[in-house]
Amino acid sequence: MDARLLKIEAARAALSHVESGTVIGIGTGSTAEEFVRLLAAAVADGMAITGVPTSERTATLCRELGIPLTTLDESPHLAVTIDGADEVDPDLALIKGGGGALLREKIVASASDRMIVIADETKLVGSLGRFPLPIEVNRFGLAATQRAIAAAARGLGLEDRLVLRKAGEEPFLTDGSHYIIDASFGLIPDPRALSNALHAIPGVVEHGLFLDLASIAIIAGKTGIKTLAV
């Protein structure tokens, strides 16, 4: 089964967790987009759902496919958010932000009763850190912020290879007009300590470690669907 079919299978399983009449968070990325396509078909069949998109990219796709949207300001409490991930560990700690939407994704997931992660089995890891951690930073003081991130990593005994994400020749800009630093720290034995250290740096807007947010992960593999829950 190819990767796209696995993403569709995970997205299909997540749809059964969505109740008509609710407002839901809608994630970003190729797996979340498969969910959007299935959700659009359900809406066309009569499901009454309103979505809060986690990125402009997701908002555009939802509009194209006829999914009604609202904002978190109008609906600050969501039943569930369905989103992809770059890595999922056995405790459902995540790395997210490969698509650059981590800030809105984290705000939306935090406003939801449940966050359900959808992914193919390549995203499941024993320990986070193979995928570089996306860190959203303010453009002001970039070099100082990079220096502080590297020092924090070394203080925790981690590697400190930092790369400013580019879109062509220019730095990639998030929906909030911030930069993204992709940080290769090596394996992250204590994600909580790293999260706290990064949050202590003023130039860090948010990072892609999602801890205690996901309650279910639906993982599609060649032998079927595996559901992990905490």
Ligand code: 5RP
């Ligand atoms: C976007 C994300 C995505 O959920 C993550 O990058 C996974 O994307 P994909 O489903 O395309 O592998 O965090 O910011």
